[in-house]
Amino acid sequence: MSAVRLLRFSLIGLLCALSLSGCFARGTRPPPTPTLNALAPEISPPVPTQAEVVPQVTPFTPLPAPTQPAPPPSAVRVFVAEGVPPALAAAFRPLIASGQVVLSDAATAQVQLIRVPPNTPTLLLARWVYVPVVPFLSTAERISVADIQRFWRGDIAALAALSESRQPPVLVMTEEVRRWLVSGLGEPAPNVPTEIVLAEILAPRLWELRNAWSIVPFEQLNPTLKALNVDGVNILSRSVSVDQWGMTDTFGVVGADAAAVQAVTQAILAAGTWLPTNRDPTRLTSLILTGVTALTRATAWKMETQGILYPARDLAPFFSQADILHTSNEVAFAKDCPYPDPASTSLRFCSREQYFELLYTIGVNVIELTGNHVNDWGNAALLNTLALYDAYSIPYFGGGKNAYDAQRAAIRIHNGNTIAFIGCNAVGPNSAWATAERPGAARCDDAYLSREIPRLKQLADIVVMTIQYQELYQYAASPEQQAFFRKYAAMGADAVIGSQAHQPQGFAFTAWQGGAFIHFGLGNLFFDQMQTLGTRQMCADKLTIYQGRLLSIELFTGLIEDYARPRPMSESERTAFLKTLFKASGW
Structure with missing residues (x-):
C-alpha cells in the first residue's frame, strides 16, 4: 500500500472502524463515555458577542429526560455513538416521536448508528466529509493528515506552517467537531491550543486570531473561510471523490438483530430522512x-x-x-x-x-x-x-x-x-x-x-x-x-x-x-x-x-x-x- 494511501486510511480513524485502537495511538486520557443524548435537539441561545463567547467552552450537557409516555415494548432499541454528525442522528427523530424506536446504550441496543468501514454491507451508509480551513485572508494552502495527527498528540509545531509567524496555530472548533475528533483520536494532548465556539462565531474568531485554523463539515464551509488541500487533494475539485479525500468518515446503521435493523432501515428510508453524504457531487x-x-x-x-x-x-x-x-x-x-x-x-x-x-x-x-x-x-x-x-x-x-x-x-x-x-x-x-x-x-x-x-x-x-x-x-x-x-x-x-x-x-x-x-x-x-x-x-x-x-x-x-x-x-x-x-x- 502506498504511503499516501496509508495516510488516507489513517485518518479514517478520525474515521476508520468501530474499534480505533489500531488506527491511532490514543492520548493518555480515555475517550469520553458515549451518551444517549446525541439526538437531543440543539437549543441555540441568542448570538453572543465574540468577547462573550471566546473564553467559554460549550460543554455537552445531557438534557432532562423527556416527559412523554414510555415507548411500547415493541420499540427497537437504538444506540447512537458519540461523534456521529447531528444531521445523521436526526434521521431517527421521526421514529422516536412515533414510538418505533427508543434510545438505548450500546450493550442493550438492537441497532447502532456508529462509525463503520466504508465497505460495510448496509443500506444506510453515510460518507461524511470534513475540511480543514483557515481564514480567507490566509496565504496557507495545504495541510497533511499526518501533521494533523501530530498536532493533536502534542507536537503543535507540526502545523506552524499555517501561520506567517511560524507559531503554532490555535484550533478553533465547534463542540460537534470536537466530539468527532475525540471519538476518533481520543482527547488532545494538554498543550494543544484549542478553543470551542458556537458555529456562528467560528469564522469571525478565526479572522480575529489570524493564527488559527479549524475543521468543519463540508456543507458548513462559507466564502469567508479557505478550504485547505489535504495531502495534495482539493475537495472543491469536481473530479475528486470522497474516497480520495483523507478526511472522509463513514457511519452506518448496523446491528446483530437483523430483523430490527431491517425494520429501522425501512422506516428511515420511508421517512426520507437519511443523508448518504454531506458532499453530493x-x-x-x-x-x-x-x-x-x-x-x-x-x-x-x-x-x-x-x-x-x-x-x-x-x-x-x-x-x-x-x-x-x-x-x-x-x-x-x-x-x-x-x-x-x-x-x-x-x-x-x-x-x-x-x-x-x-x-x-x-x-x-x-x-x-x-x-x-x-x-x-x-x-x-x-x-x-x-x-x-x-x-x-x-x-x-x-x-x-x-x-x-x-x-x-x-x-x-x-x-x-x-x-x-x-x-x-x-x-x-x-x-x-x-x-x-x-x-x-x-x-x-x-x-x-x-x-x-x-x-x-x-x-x-x-x-x-x-x-x-x-x-x-x-x-x-x-x-x-x-x-x-x-x-x-x-x-x-x-x-x-x-x-x-x-x-x-x-x-x-x-x-x-x-x-x-x-x-x-x-x-x-x-x-x-x-x-x-x-x-x-x-x-x-x-x-x-x-x-x-x-x-x-x-x-x-x-x-x-x-x-x-x-x-x-x-x-x-x-x-x-x-x-x-x-x-x-x-x-
Missing part, C-alpha cells in the same frame, strides 16, 4: 469568473504567429475545472477586422472571427458584454458577435442588440443550481452604451437594478452582478468604488465583480454568513498590457456552489507572459500577490 457547481478579454493588438498577433490557442496554453488545466466559465469579452468579432499590428497604439479594437475558437475551446459558456470597447468597430461588428454567440448557444449579458436586450440577465442551471448573471457599464463612453435602436453595453440604471436584482434572487439561487467601473490602476478600491459595488450587494447580489480592472484589486465580504462576496477587480485575462507588474498580474475566481448556496471561493493567480499568455504564479509570486491584495482590502 450531483449538487456541486464550479463557476469560474475571469476578467478582461481583448483579442487584439499584440495578443492577436501572438495568436496569428503562435496559434489561436496559444494564450490559454498554461491555463487549460484550471479552466477544465469549470462547469460554468465566464469572461468579459470587450472586443467585437468583425468580418472586416484586419491582420493585427502588435505595435499599434490605437484604442479602436476588433478581433478576427477565427479568434472565437479560443473562447469556444477553453469552454467559455457565458459571456459578459459590459466593456467600453464593444462598439469600437461599429454596430455591425457587435451584431455579428452576438449572432456568433447565438449560433453556439452561448448566453451573454451586460450588453445586447438594444437597451432592452442588454439589460436582460443570463441564466445558467447546473446540477440543480440556478445562477443568474447581470451586469452594467457605469462609465461609458456614450458610444458603448446600448440604446433603443443600437446595440451596446447596458448602462447602469439603479432604478431598474433595484427591482431586477431582487426579482432574480427569487428565481435563482445565486445572482452574480458584474460592473464595468472606472479603470483604476491601483490595488485598493477607492471609497467611491467600494460604495458603488456595495449597493448592489445590498440589493441582493451574492457576488459583485469588477470586470473593468486591468490591474487586480482587493475584496470585501458583507457578512460572515450569507452575505455577498465582492471582488473590486479581476485584472486582465487575455490582453497585451505588459507595461507594469500590476497589469501582468491576474485573478480568476472559482466559486463553488453547493445545494443552491455559495459555499467557497478559490483564487487563481496568474502572470501574463509574452503579451498574451497568462501562466500560474509560482508559490512565492502568489504569496506576495495575495498579501498585496489582502492589504489593499484593509485586512
